[in-house]
Structures are given as C-alpha cells and as structure tokens.
Amino acid sequence: MQIPQYRQLYESLRHQIIAGIYQQDDLLPSENQLADLHQITRMTVRQALNELVKDGYIRKQKGKGSFVNLRRKTVGMLAFRDPQTGLVGNELLLQSKILGKPSIQSWDTPFFFPISEQEKQAGCIMAINLHSIDTSPLMLEYYYLPNINLPGFIMTPFVKESIMESLRISYHVEASGVEQEISATLATAQEAQFLQIPVGSPLVHVWRRYTTNRMGYYFYSSSFCYTKHYSLSSVIL
Amino acid sequence: MQIPQYRQLYESLRHQIIAGIYQQDDLLPSENQLADLHQITRMTVRQALNELVKDGYIRKQKGKGSFVNLRRKTVGMLAFRDPQTGLVGNELLLQSKILGKPSIQSWDTPFFFPISEQEKQAGCIMAINLHSIDTSPLMLEYYYLPNINLPGFIMTPFVKESIMESLRISYHVEASGVEQEISATLATAQEAQFLQIPVGSPLVHVWRRYTTNRMGYYFYSSSFCYTKHYSLSSVIL
DNA sequence: GAGTGGTCTAGACCACCTG
C-alpha cells in the first residue's frame, strides 16, 4: 500500500472543502455513508475525519454529523491580519524579498537557543528575508540554518524569494513544528532602516526554533514585526 | 460506562508522566503490553496514546515505541519563560491577583472583536488580573465576559485569584480554543503603574477570543506583557 | 424510532527497527 486509504479520503475531502464544493457549515456525508461510498470500514473513515478535525477543516457533533469549518488553525506560524478588513495571511498580498546574499558564518555566541556541538562545527547560513504588504514592510526575518547537508545553498537561486519555500522545494526540508519566544522591543537603527519606520518604534520580536521532517535537523529565525497597522494573528484549537 | 477506558488510561499515563514515574525520553510499555495489562484491545490503547501525542506528553516512533516528552505544547496560551534558567510556566512561581472588584458594564464600542447582538444586550463583566513572578509584575490582563448565565459572578469569591480558574470551577466554563491577535505597544500611564515600569516601555499586547465548552459562548481578554526579563513562549506541533 | 458520532472488540497484515 502506497498511500493509506484514510489519507486518500482526507485529501479528497480537504480538496473539496478548499475548492468550495463543501462550504462553511455544510454537512458532510455521515461516517456510514462515506464508508459505503469508498468501500472502507467506518474506523478508517473516522481516522480521516479525525485528521480533518485536528487540522481544523471540520467539526463533529454527536447525533448530528460533521460540519465544514473554514477557520483553520495556523500551525505555529503567526499570520498577519488587517483588523480593519479582517483579511488574513494569504488573502493579503504579502510580498517576500531576500535582502543581500546569504553568508556562511559562525554562530553568534551565545545564540538565543542552545546549539549542539555538531551544529556549532558545521557553521551557520544566515539569510535575511523582508515581508511587505504592497510597499510597506511588515516583518524583518533573520534565518539561521545549520550548514549540514544543504549543498550549494548560498549559490542556488531562491524559490519565490522565500527561505522556507527554498528549503522545501530545493532540499525537501519542511518545518513540522515551531517553538516560539515572543517579546517586545524598540526598533534599533538597523531594524528601523529596513522596516522604514522611526527608531524606537515598538516591535514584536519572535525567536523561532523549527523542527523539520529531517530527523534531528532544526533551524532558527529571529523576526521583528511592525504591528502598528497589521497585528499578528494565530488561531489554535 | 461513565468514563471511557481510553480516557482512564490517558489519565493514568499522564499522571505517571507528571509525577515523574516516567521521565523524559523513557520508553512506555508497548501497545500490546498496555492492552494485556489493562485488559483492553490495542485500538483502545492507541486512542489513549494518540491523545497523549496530541497533547504533547509523548512521541511515537514506528518500530521503536512511545517515548515521554516533557516539553508540552501550550494550548493557545502563551506561557512565560525565563530564558536564563529555561524554566517555563508552572515551574515558575507565578502569582495571580485580581485587581479591584469586577464590574458589569456595557461593551466598549467598537470592541476589538465583533460582538453579537445577544452579547451586546447582555452586557459585559470586566475584571482585571495581574500576574507576577515573586514581586515583579509580568502581565496585566483585562477580561471581558458576556453576562450570560453567570449568576452571582461579581459577588462570588475567586478561585486561586484567577478568572479562568473561577470560570472553570464555579461555572464549569472551560476554554477549548483561542484566537490571538498580537502587537507591540508602548506602556501608557495606567499600564506602567500596574506593572511598575516606566511609561513608554515596550509591551506585547495580546487580544484573545476564547471558545468554550459552552456552545456559542465566547469570552475575551486583552493582555499587556512586560517581556524585558521573561519572554512569552509557546510550543506548537 | 431512525440516524449520528463515540467507544470498543478481536482479530489481521504491513513497514520499520533492533539484536
């Protein structure tokens, strides 16, 4: 078996929800109906539906059924949101841009997160990403990648001007979880310059440590967010 | 059946993990062993273990087993953390205190979140909670509770000087999810006074909308966090 | 009363990991 049956059903339903075939608060077929329809047992259907619940696509109610939920949880990532229009994340025209050339250097000591000996030996690829909406910068991100098994990273062109996308597409490294440390700071000269704001503006500072699909490989980021016009939103179940 | 068997096993294992009987990275008994031990089927054991995975108490690895994970995800809540010692949440001696008397008032207009007609009619219970570590204040929280089905709330003594605890113990209202909006601000005179910090200090400002186990009942909070010495941490899978 | 999701049983085969 290549792809598990519950996964296929999950993807099928997920696709229909995203495509709008099932809409907000629509009632999905019952578990027994789905089981008959796909010629699988109800337990397998339940596994697919429970994954959809976990990922926020549907909600279940005993005695009634499974309903579509379009408000999805943002998995660890904070997404920008316009409090005026209510627009979130991808609905906004977010632009991403790599600043300068990524460089290989030694780790800052002390680094915010504890670094293993192997990571220290390997050195650190540092890259800077600036996210804007229209022409106004919102978030300045410093990425720190242990230089392990990423051949040619600093020479390879970036995908969609995004470090996360490049890791995913070019090296099949995907973030599977995030640990975040959040604080408030005042903009220094450098942050003020990149974000085109006055020195001393309040910024949300987020340190992140990403776990990945590559066992034992972590990477890190330090982000400065200007939240005067757009706040950071996250929905968690 | 009162309490499901998988829930009993979940609580039993969870208790043993918290109590330190199973420690970080310890190997739990295998699914088959747990099934034999508790005279239940493996599928029921798996449901218990999967809940533990979901709540971050253990991790599973195919071919090896289930391992204890003490780094738990903080469900929606941001927990304070001391970057020096690495202490998180309850390990720190966090003190909670209700400031003044809660009052029933009308909702601020406009309120940060959209308010339903029913919530507007009912009015709003406002209460202020201050969280400190030792004697230094860390977080100032304004709670906004729709005055629906909370008889005697403003007269009832609080449980552990905490609004969330009081809702849970006295009214069986429990938060099941959170939507957060995060921004950075500068401390006003009022925040500076409560938090005993200079006016103009950078603060993390968090607006929250809680979903609860009571269908259709939401409550809200607005928190100001002083992050100079302790950052806000959250781990999300 | 009929249908729904929640819980549970007693098996089975598989891919993965370790000795």
Next chain:
DNA sequence: AGGTGGTCTAGACCACTCG
C-alpha cells in the same frame, strides 16, 4: 527473527439529536 507502531476489517453497543 521478533517486537514495534501504522493501517485496516467487520462487526457491536451506547448516548445524543431530531422529526
């Protein structure tokens, strides 16, 4: 080779919802 977790089957009874 033997044990582990991942997937799956074909049933069952229950509490809840609604007409």
